[in-house]
Structure formats: structure tokens, C-alpha cells
Amino acid sequence: MLALLVAAGVALGTLVPRPLFGGAAAGDATSRHILVFTNPIHTDIAVPIDDGVLEKFDFLLDAGIQADLPAARYLVFGWGSKAFYIGTPTWSELKPAPVLAALTLDNSVMHVDLAGEIALPQPTVSRFDISEAGFASLLDFIDGSFERGSAGVQRIPGVAYGAYDGFFDANGKFNALAGCNTWTAAALRQAGLTTGWWNPLPATLNWSLGLYNRPSSFQPGGVQP
Template identity: 30%
Template structure:
């Protein structure tokens, strides 16, 4: 009986972190920031996309500033650029969810690991993208946020990793920042929206809070 109590106690200690993390995450996800409406004309549109877990920010090529476009691989048909941030090892070793291993997942969530920016080129808007209508100042800020996430070499150029893209229309670049369970791919997107004065969550590691928030706005 005493042994059983000890086992249950250890199980409780082990479970307290993930349960607390989940509860706090859900609460903070549903606390919105930057809700105030402004009088500035929202004549630009950016988008959010998700693969079911991982969010990316999409901006039309014509709305990208020259600094953000510099040193990026391009294609004539590219009209939209999608930006996602995440754990370097996870990106490279896990192109499909079927490739996910316990070690990759644990390292990404609980260790301070190096990161990449995943840039994908699109020729047109996709049906499952969620539109965010923003003003010129917000567009400028989100461009700046993404620009400062690229790690630069000694010549102040973006560092592309040749041949590591999943398809012909995407590439990986070295990025600034460390990935942890408190600083995930989705919290990177959320932070970008917050710093750009665009409606966002107080904090979130998930994709659904931002998607639901902006789907509601577009109705």
C-alpha cells in the first residue's frame, strides 16, 4: 500500500507540469489583445495558414519590403510568401508527422534549440488561408518582425540551407531565437501579431486561438 502511494505521488509530480501548462495555455489563448478598433484604412491583407498544428504568416509579394525580399530565393510565379518559424532539427528530421520521434519532440519542447525560418512561395491565395485585414503601419511592423528573425552572415545576408526544402517552392533559412515549449512556432506568429498591433492572444502555443479569432472577424 505504501509503495502504491509512492508510485501515485511520483506520477502526480510528473503530471503536474503538463496539466498546469495545458490549463495556463488555454486560458491565455482566449485572452485577446490589440482589440481596439482604429480609424486607419485597412487596405492590406495578410493571411494565416495551418497544417493542423503549425501556423505560418503569408504576405503578398507586393507588400513585402525590400529588406525582407533581399537574398531570398524567388521564382517568377511567386505572388505570396509564407513564413514559419520552428526548431531546426524538427524541421529537417520531421518533414511528415509520420517521421516524428519521441527524441525529436522532446528536444524541441524542452531544450533551448536552434531555429529556422521556413519560407514557401505561392502563386495564388489558398482556400484554407485566413485573411487578416490590416493598415499600412501594421504591415510595416509585421515586415520588420519577420525581417529581424532571419539570422545574417558576416556580410549581412540571409543564410539559406540549400537542398533542404520539402518541395520546389520552399526553402529554409537560419533564424534568430531558441525553440522551447514556451516559445513555439505558433507563439512566434502570435508575438509578431502582438508587436504589429494586430489582434492576437495574450500568449499561445497553439494554432486554433488565432485562427478562430480571425475567422470570426472575417464573417
């Protein structure tokens, strides 16, 4: 019975659009683009680096994220469970405690990474063309996801997957119902796109994006119906 209720919730969450009537920052012009990276359980948003983005996220440069490197083309943002995200750099390092934390209630983190040129199409990358207003709203949403204390945004020391990424404490609590992919969906709605009402999985998020957004604004990757 529980499995049927969960399946029904996922189906309705995918098929019912959010928002019901148009995107929050939708516009006719599609002068900017963003990318969404997808793996079996997680999604990240990649934002093209330019002077405005570097100014918006100058605190990342101060924290050692080398977004001004000549080869850097995208800042990649992902929100997720602190225990799981930090404790599971690779699938081979999967442990019970971080999984339990992610399935119940956990503090959240922002993971920031860099990417160079991205050749498209790729099965795990989707491109979205959005308006200037949508792009600005997306940046504001991402910026607002970083936790700010009395000293501003603080990088979590000694924690990274590689030489160019880092973790930062984030706003909001992570749980299985409101996880990394629901954060991505909320961010994309700020960009003027329409998602499903509830998208806890990358597959359902990708399906809803394909259902409700103009093909001219959406070059799909990831898992499609």
C-alpha cells in the same frame, strides 16, 4: 494536477487579450492583407508579393528563393524548431530525436516558401485586412527574425521540402512554451491585431483572433470555436 495547470494556462492564454488595449500598429485603414496558413500544430504567415516586399527581402532572391516568378503571389514565412522543422518534411518521417528537441530547447529556423493564387474561403487559411503601418511593422518583425552573421542572412545548404522553398538560421531559441505559434501571434500583434496572451497551439491562436478582432478585418479559416 500538472494537466490541470497546463489546461488553465492555455485557457487564460486564449481569453486574456494581448495587448490589453488596442493593437501595436492598429489603424483605421485596412488597405493591405495577409494570410495565415494553419495545420494541426503549426501556423505560417503569407505576405502578398509586390515590389516593396521584393526589395525588403532581396536577400531571399540572392539565396535562390524565386519570389519574382510570375506565378508567385505570396511569400510564406514560418519560424520553428531547427531539428523538427528540417527533420520532419512529412508526418511519415516523424522521429523521436526531433520531437525531443522541439519539446525541450532547440535552435530556430525560418522556413520560406512560395504560394500562388489562394482561393478563399478555405478551412486552413485565414485572411486579415491590416493597415499600411501594420503591414510595414509585420515585415520588419519577419525581417528581424532572420539571423544575420558577418556575411548577412545565410541559407542552410541542401535543405528544402521542394523546388521553391528553403531554410535559414533564425533568431531566438525554440521550446514547447515559446514555439512556432507564439512567433506567429507576436508577428500578428505587430501587424496591429490582438491575440491571446499565450497561444502555443493553432486552435487557441485562431480562437483568440476571432474573439478580439473586428469581423470586417478577419476572414476566418482554421479551427474556430
